[in-house]
Amino acid sequence: MRISAVLTAIAATAMLSGCVTxxxxKQAQEIVRGSPAMKRDAIDRCYSGASRATPARKAQMAKIMNVSPRSNVARTYCTRAFNGIASGRITYEDFRTKSPRFIRVIQGR
Known part of the structure; x- marks a missing residue:
């Protein structure tokens, strides 16, 4: 699988639960850990998908993340998620199950 395809898959599923092996x-994690440019690209790809979420979904995410619904919820979510993935704070299992650890990371804690 090409690198951009892996990042696209991770980015797309960062907001929408989907299937990532x-x-x-782990491949995408190493990529975003080692390349700030690729991490920015992954955040941008995630944002492009997440920004199309319904207003109700964005309001729900804002509550979960403890941010204002008027803030850029999609950008905040994607940035926090990919920073957590790159740092290793979000494991594959956390990502897959949206574990309490995943929730803490996207809450900025």
Missing amino acids: ESSY
Whole structure:
């Protein structure tokens, strides 16, 4: 799988629960950990998908993340999620199950 395809898959599923294999997750994690430019690209790809979420979904995410619904919820979510993935704070299992650890990371804690 091409690098951009892996990042696109991770980015798309960062907001919308989908199917990402552990192997592709770890590959993407190493990519965003080692390349700030690729991490920015992944955040941008995630944002482009997440910004199309319904207003109700964005309001729900704003509540979960403890941010104002008037803030850029999609950008905040994607940035926090990919920073957590790159730092190793979000594991594949956390990402897949949206675990309490995943929630803490997207809450900025």
